[in-house]
Amino acid sequence: MKSDNIININPRLSNVVTDINHFRNEKVVLVGNPNVGKSCVFNYLSGKYVDVSNYPGTTVSITRCNYNGKKIYDTPGIYGVSSFNEEEKVARDIILESDVVINVVNALHLERDLFLTLQLIDMGKKVSLILNFADEIKKRKIKIDTKKLSDLLGIDVYETAAVDKVGLDQIDNAIENARVGNQQLDLHFLMQQYIDEGIPQAEALLILEGDEFTTSKYNKPINKDDREKIYITRRNRVNEIIDIVEHEDSRKGEISNLLGRMSLNPITGIPILFFILTLVYFFIGDFISQRVVDFTENTVGVGIVEYNVKSFVSNFASSIIDVEILDKNGNLVDKKIYNFPDGMRVNPELKSDFEKFSSQPGALTKFHFSNPIAKLFFGEFGVITMTTTYLFFLLLPLVIGFYFVMALLEDSGYLPRLATMLDRTFNKIGLNGKAVIPIILGFGCITMANITTRLLDSEREKSIATAILQFVIPCSAQLAVITVLLSGAGVGPLLIFIGVIGSVLIILSTVLNKLIPGQSSPLLIDLPIMRIPKLTNVFKKMAYRTYGFMKEAGFWFFVGALAVGLMDITGLLLVWQDILAPLTTHWLKLPKEAANAFVMGMVRRDFGAAGLFTLDLSIMQITVAIITITLFTPCIASFVVMLKERGWKEGITIWLGTWVTAFFIGGLVAQFIV
Amino acid sequence: MKTANIKTMNNITLDKARKGNLITIVNLPGGEINAQLIRIGISEGETLLCLQRLPGGTIILQKNRQEIAVGYDLAKKIKIILP
Ligand SMILES: Nc1nc2c(ncn2[C@@H]2O[C@H](COP(=O)(O)OP(=O)(O)OP(=O)(O)O)[C@@H](O)[C@H]2O)c(=O)[nH]1
Ligand SMILES: [Mg+2]
Numbered sequence: 001m002k003s004d005n006i007i008n009i010n011p012r013l014s015n016v017v018t019d020i021n022h023f024r025n026e027k028v029v030l031v032g033n034p035n036v037g038k039s040c041v042f043n044y045l046s047g048k049y050v051d052v053s054n055y056p057g058t059t060v061s062i063t064r065c066n067y068n069g070k071k072i073y074d075t076p077g078i079y080g081v082s083s084f085n086e087e088e089k090v091a092r093d094i095i096l097e098s099d100v101v102i103n104v105v106n107a108l109h110l111e112r113d114l115f116l117t118l119q120l121i122d123m124g125k126k127v128s129l130i131l132n133f134a135d136e137i138k139k140r141k142i143k144i145d146t147k148k149l150s151d152l153l154g155i156d157v158y159e160t161a162a163v164d165k166v167g168l169d170q171i172d173n174a175i176e177n178a179r180v181g182n183q184q185l186d187l188h189f190l191m192q193q194y195i196d197e198g199i200p201q202a203e204a205l206l207i208l209e210g211d212e213f214t215t216s217k218y219n220k221p222i223n224k225d226d227r228e229k230i231y232i233t234r235r236n237r238v239n240e241i242i243d244i245v246e247h248e249d250s251r252k253g254e255i256s257n258l259l260g261r262m263s264l265n266p267i268t269g270i271p272i273l274f275f276i277l278t279l280v281y282f283f284i285g286d287f288i289s290q291r292v293v294d295f296t297e298n299t300v301g302v303g304i305v306e307y308n309v310k311s312f313v314s315n316f317a318s319s320i321i322d323v324e325i326l327d328k329n330g331n332l333v334d335k336k337i338y339n340f341p342d343g344m345r346v347n348p349e350l351k352s353d354f355e356k357f358s359s360q361p362g363a364l365t366k367f368h369f370s371n372p373i374a375k376l377f378f379g380e381f382g383v384i385t386m387t388t389t390y391l392f393f394l395l396l397p398l399v400i401g402f403y404f405v406m407a408l409l410e411d412s413g414y415l416p417r418l419a420t421m422l423d424r425t426f427n428k429i430g431l432n433g434k435a436v437i438p439i440i441l442g443f444g445c446i447t448m449a450n451i452t453t454r455l456l457d458s459e460r461e462k463s464i465a466t467a468i469l470q471f472v473i474p475c476s477a478q479l480a481v482i483t484v485l486l487s488g489a490g491v492g493p494l495l496i497f498i499g500v501i502g503s504v505l506i507i508l509s510t511v512l513n514k515l516i517p518g519q520s521s522p523l524l525i526d527l528p529i530m531r532i533p534k535l536t537n538v539f540k541k542m543a544y545r546t547y548g549f550m551k552e553a554g555f556w557f558f559v560g561a562l563a564v565g566l567m568d569i570t571g572l573l574l575v576w577q578d579i580l581a582p583l584t585t586h587w588l589k590l591p592k593e594a595a596n597a598f599v600m601g602m603v604r605r606d607f608g609a610a611g612l613f614t615l616d617l618s619i620m621q622i623t624v625a626i627i628t629i630t631l632f633t634p635c636i637a638s639f640v641v642m643l644k645e646r647g648w649k650e651g652i653t654i655w656l657g658t659w660v661t662a663f664f665i666g667g668l669v670a671q672f673i674v
Numbered sequence: 675m676k677t678a679n680i681k682t683m684n685n686i687t688l689d690k691a692r693k694g695n696l697i698t699i700v701n702l703p704g705g706e707i708n709a710q711l712i713r714i715g716i717s718e719g720e721t722l723l724c725l726q727r728l729p730g731g732t733i734i735l736q737k738n739r740q741e742i743a744v745g746y747d748l749a750k751k752i753k754i755i756l757p
Contacts, residue, residue: 079713084706108739112715231712260741264726264734420743424730432745433732523732523745524710 026070028175029094031120032104033113034077035528037132040162041104042074045171049544062094070175073098080116080231081123081206083213085457092213095125096202100178102171104130107137107144107159110246112526114238121153121181122234124201128156128174135161136529143247152241154182163534184237187230194218260530263417273418277440280405284444288401293394301393306385307358310367310378315345317374322366323358333362372569381568383561390561391554395447395637399549402444403542410541411533416525423523429506430513432457432523435465442473447638448549449473450645457521464512466646470638470654471661472505474630482626493623500627500669504661559640587667588628589674590621598632620673628666633658686756689731689749691724695756697735698722703751714742716752 030038043049046065063074073094076087083089095101101120105113110131120127129149137144150157156177160167187208194204199218206214210227214220262268314321318341325334336357344351358365369375377384409415415437423433434456442449449469453462474482486494567573580595588594593615617625633639633655643651691697698721702708711717715737726734731746744752 079710082709084710111738112713112740115713115715228708228712231709232717235712235715235717257741261725264728266729416743420732420734421728423732423743423745424728427745427747433743522707522748523743524707524714524748525743526714527734527741527743 026099026175027073027094027097028067028070028100028102029073029075029098030102030104031075031091031095031116032077032130033079033106033109033116034526036077036104036106036109036113037162038077038104039074041102041130041132041160041168041171042072044162044165044168045072049540062090068172078116079112080119082209082211089213092206092211095120095123096200098125100175101125101127102130102174102178103127104132104162107131107133107142108140108529110144111238111242114241115234117153118184118234118237119205121155122183122187123205124180124183126178126180128158128178129153130162130171130174131157131159132162134159134167135164141248145245145247149241149245152182152244155179163537184233194220257529260413260417260527263414263530264420264527266421269417269421273421276409276414284398284401284405288397289444292397292401296393296397297389301389305393306389307365309385309388310365311344311355313369313374313378314340314343314367316343317369317371317378318343319370319374320368321354321358322368323354324364324366325357325360326362326364328362375569376562376565379565379568381561381565383558383565386565387554387558387561390637391550396546396550398445399448400542400546402441402448403545403549404538406441407538407541407545408533411531411537413528413530416527417530419525420523420527427520429468429509430464430516430520431461431509432520434523434525435461438465439468439473442469442475443479444475445638446470446473446475446634447641450638450641453645458518460516460518461520463516463646463650464509466642466650467512467654467657468505468509470634470642470658471508471631472501474501475634478630482630485622485626489619489622493619496623496669496673497627497630500665501630504631504665508661561636583663583667587663587670588624589670590617590625591615594625598629618674624666624670624674627669628662631658631662631665633662686754687750688733688744688752688754689746691727691733691749691754691756693724693727695724696721697724697754697756699752700755701753703748707748711752715740716742716744721757 030042032038042063042065045067046063048063048065061076065072075091075094078088078091081088081092081095083092103117103120105117117127117129131144131146131149146157146159156174156179158167158170158174160170162168187205190208191201191204194207195201199207203214203218207218207220208226209230210222210224212222215222263272313319321338321340323336323338324332327333336354338350338354340347340350344354357363366380367378369379376382379385419433419436421433422436426433426435435453437455438449438452441452446469450466453465453469456462456465482497486497567576577595580598581592584590584595584598585592594617639651639655642654646654685700688697688699699716699718702711702716702718716722716735720737723736724733725736725741728734731749733744733746733749735742735744
């Protein structure tokens with residue numbers, strides 16, 4: 001330890017006037033490497049909820065709360081202060097503005113985490129160190145000499161176990177006693193020239209380290225070689241400190257992370273992957289999207305809520321009501337059409353007959369309103385009826401199911417390992433392994449997967465992943481319909497389907513990879529320890545996310561429904577059908593009515609596929625139709641979310657692209673097989 | 675023949691590391707990625723354990739208690755020596 005190189009300089013302390021009001025509004029920023037428990041600490045202080053999960057990069061933006069008259073900020077995890085990506089920029093700005101930095105570190109990875117600590121100290125910030133994961137170091141019999149660590153760094157060190165809320169009562173002291181630590185002397189001399197110009201020390205350091213943003217802000221030359229030199233020196237200082245303060249009873253590195261290792265060993269990892277996928281499939285693909293949704297959507301949503309709302313509206317609005325009675329196999333056994341030109345209310349006899357007839361088991365009731373307003377709000381695409389059914393009885397159960405599985409996966413530490421395993425495969429299509437997360441989610445629900453693309457590193461990767469999701473990935477509801485349509489058709493059509501969709505995936509991603517400038521970022525990911533998910537965390541996260549999703553999606557769903565509803569009542573929907581008709585019959589070699597499927601498909605892709613049930617098609621025609629529908633644009637909800645995530649230009653381009661591709665490829669296949 | 679080659683050709687890139695090798699970093703690829711590697715603990719002169727080499731060349735390194743996955747394209751650009 002070259003302690004002669006380190007000196008306690010406290011340049012700003014003398015300037016600080018102990019002004020109570022200043023401290024009242026102190027900005028306290030929680031800073032630390034990814035996955036060290038910052039958000040855990042923040043949740044404790046704020047009583048609010050921000051996401052906590054077991055992979056690096058959970059927090060992507062700043063959250064603020066008030067605590068004892070101070071402002072506390074949660075920040076994205078960073079390995080150092082610089083401007084390499086969006087999260088770093090966000091964190092950099094808030095650190096520069098801060099009065100006090102609470103540096104949270106993972107005691108298990110002290111060697112990695114202290115790099116940032118030393119950088120924060122070199123910036124001249126008032127810092128306190130939270131040595132988190134104290135429970136784990138005890139368990140593993142690792143000894144960290146906190147007294148010595150505190151002496152070497154020149155700042156206070158507090159031991160905590162944030163998940164269990166142990167030691168968090170010391171946070172007040174940590175904020176109160178935060179101070180400027182022991183800085184590297186030679187750096188300080190170099191910084192002095194900038195400090196003399198009136199540049200704050202923190203930014204002076206960033207200039208020395210060649211940070212693009214800060215150098216251009218102050219119009220200084222960038223010297224990247226200096227950055228590397230400073231970084232290497234800092235890394236060596238960290239290694240020296242670790243040698244002094246850390247002792248391990250067991251041999252270094254011999255920790256039990258068996259499951260983590262197994263999931264990365266190809267021999268055991270692949271079976272583990274299939275096991276997890278099968279479980280997820282049965283839970284989401286079968287249990288939630290078939291059984292639960294069938295009950296909530298059809299029985300509760302359509303059968304009870306919509307039926308009652310529409311019956312009520314029929315009292316006042318002129319309506320024609322079709323009632324079909326189906327047996328268990330879906331065959332028509334009875335049918336009646338009721339006509340209420342002046343509303344049900346004026347014809348009580350017919351009304352009670354309708355009520356009796358339509359309450360039989362197996363009854364399927366369709367209301368047709370002629371009043372445009374009634375149609376707009378309560379008709380087939382009714383803004384109120386459709387929005388309620390989709391949002392609460394279809395999306396809500398799916399969303400809850402997804403968030404539950406995601407929370408389990410997130411908390412286990414498996415996701416970064418899965419990303420690692422599949423990295424090479426994803427490299428071939430211009431992505432890195434992390435893209436596996438949104439794409440797997442896409443097989444469940446494209447809408448949610450669109451949001452998850454946020455975890456990718458570059459805009460380029462987000463674009464490619466979003467395009468793949470919209471073009472080729474069928475969602476769970478659609479997969480279900482496809483399964484039914486193809487069952488009993490033999491393996492031939494199935495192989496054609498998989499072959500065509502697979503080829504489109506390969507061609508699409510290869511083209512995008514060539515077309516979009518730049519390169520995908522290389523995989524460099526820190527693997528957290530695997531562990532059994534904490535159920536309280538899982539349920540809490542699920543509840544908060546579901547609430548957030550519903551709040552946001554609700555509005556947009558309403559807007560989408562209103563648009564389709566307006567098309568319906570103005571007759572535009574029929575015009576659309578006619579426009580598509582020639583394409584349908586000549587190019588796709590399907591009956592004219594199949595065009596309905598594509599109109600419906602815009603609302604929901606599985607509706608499009610379901611529209612094919614009623615047509616009399618040959619097996620090969622069905623194959624063409626489901627290929628076309630799969631490549632076709634996903635549902636309205638995902639379209640809207642995509643626009644929000646990726647912007648208008650990209651969103652519309654992808655959307656139009658799905659139209660062109662769907663019809664082109666579908667027709668091409670039709671020329672060969674029909 | 676092959677094993678003899680590896681022994682004499684001590685200076686190789688990280689993607690060639692095998693499971694269980696103790697490797698010493700000789701040279702980083704240069705550019706911005708260097709800063710990121712140094713921060714995470716992979717810097718020149720550092721000795722790490724190759725915990726796993728996945729088919730295709732993704733490397734998982736272990737440094738004390740930390741496990742770090744390095745993609746093939748990046749591993750290809752990191753020079754190492756096997757002791
Ligand atoms: N064993 C143990 N686990 C902890 C402790 N503190 C946090 N965790 C777990 O560590 C993981 C990361 O916690 P977060 O609070 O999300 O970490 P973060 O620093 O906000 O992470 P990013 O937002 O990704 O930068 C979660 O799975 C927590 O449950 C602790 O003291 N002991
Ligand atoms: Mg966080």
